[in-house]
Amino acid sequence: MPVPGPGYSITVRVEAPSSASAAGDLTSAVGRVGGVITAFDVVESHPDRVVVDITCNAVSANHARDITDALEALPGVAVRKVSDRTFLMHLGGKIEVHAKVALRNRDDLSRAYTPGVARICQAIAENPDDARRLTIKRNTVAVVTDGSAVLGLGNLGPAAALPVMEGKAALFKKFAGVDAWPVCLDTQDTEEIIRTVELIAPVYGGINLEDIAAPRCFEIEARLREKLDIPVFHDDQHGTAICVVAALRNALRVVGKSLADCRIVVCGVGAAGSAIIRLLLQRGPGDVLAVDVDGIVHPDRGDTDPNLRWVAENTNSRRVSGSLHDALVGADVVIGVSAPNLFGAEQVATMAVDPVVFALANPDPEIDPLEAQKHAAVVATGRSDYPNQINNVLAFPGVFRGLLDAQARTITDAMLLAAADAIADVVDGDQLNASFIVPSVFDTAVASAVAEAVRRAAGTSHSG
Numbered sequence: 001m002p003v004p005g006p007g008y009s010i011t012v013r014v015e016a017p018s019s020a021s022a023a024g025d026l027t028s029a030v031g032r033v034g035g036v037i038t039a040f041d042v043v044e045s046h047p048d049r050v051v052v053d054i055t056c057n058a059v060s061a062n063h064a065r066d067i068t069d070a071l072e073a074l075p076g077v078a079v080r081k082v083s084d085r086t087f088l089m090h091l092g093g094k095i096e097v098h099a100k101v102a103l104r105n106r107d108d109l110s111r112a113y114t115p116g117v118a119r120i121c122q123a124i125a126e127n128p129d130d131a132r133r134l135t136i137k138r139n140t141v142a143v144v145t146d147g148s149a150v151l152g153l154g155n156l157g158p159a160a161a162l163p164v165m166e167g168k169a170a171l172f173k174k175f176a177g178v179d180a181w182p183v184c185l186d187t188q189d190t191e192e193i194i195r196t197v198e199l200i201a202p203v204y205g206g207i208n209l210e211d212i213a214a215p216r217c218f219e220i221e222a223r224l225r226e227k228l229d230i231p232v233f234h235d236d237q238h239g240t241a242i243c244v245v246a247a248l249r250n251a252l253r254v255v256g257k258s259l260a261d262c263r264i265v266v267c268g269v270g271a272a273g274s275a276i277i278r279l280l281l282q283r284g285p286g287d288v289l290a291v292d293v294d295g296i297v298h299p300d301r302g303d304t305d306p307n308l309r310w311v312a313e314n315t316n317s318r319r320v321s322g323s324l325h326d327a328l329v330g331a332d333v334v335i336g337v338s339a340p341n342l343f344g345a346e347q348v349a350t351m352a353v354d355p356v357v358f359a360l361a362n363p364d365p366e367i368d369p370l371e372a373q374k375h376a377a378v379v380a381t382g383r384s385d386y387p388n389q390i391n392n393v394l395a396f397p398g399v400f401r402g403l404l405d406a407q408a409r410t411i412t413d414a415m416l417l418a419a420a421d422a423i424a425d426v427v428d429g430d431q432l433n434a435s436f437i438v439p440s441v442f443d444t445a446v447a448s449a450v451a452e453a454v455r456r457a458a459g460t461s462h463s464g
């Protein structure tokens with residue numbers, strides 16, 4: 001069940017008659033319709049009336065309207081204005097460019113720009129690798145999307161994807177000091193996307209692909225990795241895979257099982273599920289069953305998509321077929337990256353003893369986490385309002401920090417696994433429990449630990 005959250009936060013400016021009970025009447029009205037007040041500020045106070053700003057969290061836009069109506073229904077109360085705090089935060093965009101050098105006088109100008117800059121250009125022309133030393137390439141990542149799979153909202157196009165990409169850039173900066181810039185492309189043609197990214201690559205030390213729909217995302221990433229001399233990382237694939245592998249390592253510590261003995265069901269074989277399967281297989285799980293909208297993936301299903309064919313050949317060692325519910329019987333772990341409400345507590349009850357349930361479909365998971373908890377030993381979701389939030393913010397800032405510091409030209413599975421272990425290790429043995437298998441995204445130790453692990457892996461794989 002959704003709970004009021006800051007995603008639907010409003011500030012309602014109301015005028016109310018001055019009385020000893022005014023504050024109580026207003027806050028009670030909000031509470032009665034389920035709003036959660038986070039701030040109450042008196043803006044004006046007159047002998048006969050007060051003006052206050054009531055800030056509160058709602059469940060949805062409709063719920064926000066119910067809260068406003070409840071306030072307006074109070075005797076003598078008038079609503080002057082309602083501000084949606086989320087829209088306010090996006091006014092004019094969320095990131096900007098700052099100059100790192102002072103431009104105070106002719107001397108500064110002559111060195112930062114012409115004529116001095118000419119010598120820097122010549123140095124780079126003579127030795128192109130100097131671009132990594134003498135330009136923003138050293139610390140800059142392109143966040144590239146075609147807007148075809150924006151969050152869980154679908155194909156909204158490049159302009160509507162921009163608020164997400166801006167947010168991503170802000171997170172890169174906040175958590176790892178990486179200068180990321182949104183590049184929203186007005187094309188969904190694979191060849192055009194590849195060519196465009198190739199053309200803009202000289203500016204960047206890495207490419208973060210984002211919200212590009214499967215299966216196109218697989219070819220775009222693979223081809224760009226071949227063409228470019230900078231790392232290319234599709235966060236919806238590998239960021240998720242890193243976090244899931246990290247969370248699974250700690251979940252299995254909680255239940256005292258070893259991955260080599262576990263039967264794992266991965267429900268969803270799109271961008272996230274495929275990458276999770278590929279990374280998990282590096283760690284030698286007992287068995288993996290992949291399930292998609294057509295049921296358990298197996299070689300005789302006749303899939304023609306190369307990704308599904310690879311998954312069919314490399315999972316399902318017992319060659320079983322059937323539905324998701326069939327796959328869950330006897331499984332130790334289910335990882336859902338698919339669609340809402342696909343199974344219930346009764347299916348979790350058919351899993352092995354102490355099952356682990358990761359239900360990551362956003363915003364509504366494969367199973368209501370409270371239902372899953374009836375039989376599961378560990379439950380994780382992608383949501384911030386439940387324990388164990390599996391959130392890619394744990395991975396991508398530190399991954400790119402490490403890649404940029406190492407001046408890496410490629411990204412390898414060894415780096416992804418090192419990042420996963422670093423995230424898992426941030427949770428100390430004495431902190432670890434069924435409701436705390438991954439660190440908080442605000443734990444400042446995470447990005448630096450991930451960066452260090454990636455730097456070390458880059459060094460040992462000679463990719464720098």
Ligand SMILES: NC(=O)c1ccc[n+]([C@@H]2O[C@H](COP(=O)([O-])OP(=O)(O)OC[C@H]3O[C@@H](n4cnc5c(N)ncnc54)[C@H](O)[C@@H]3O)[C@@H](O)[C@H]2O)c1
Nearest residue numbers: 214240268269270271272292293337338339361362382390
């Ligand atoms: N950190 C996180 O929490 C996190 C990270 C990545 C993705 N996700 C979520 O995972 C979901 C999938 O993301 P994606 O980018 O891989 O999407 P995608 O569209 O690439 O893949 C979706 C997959 O789900 C399968 N699927 C759809 N309906 C199904 C059903 N009824 N039964 C079984 N399988 C079904 C599809 O066949 C496909 O394989 C989304 O809800 C996304 O928000 C969460």
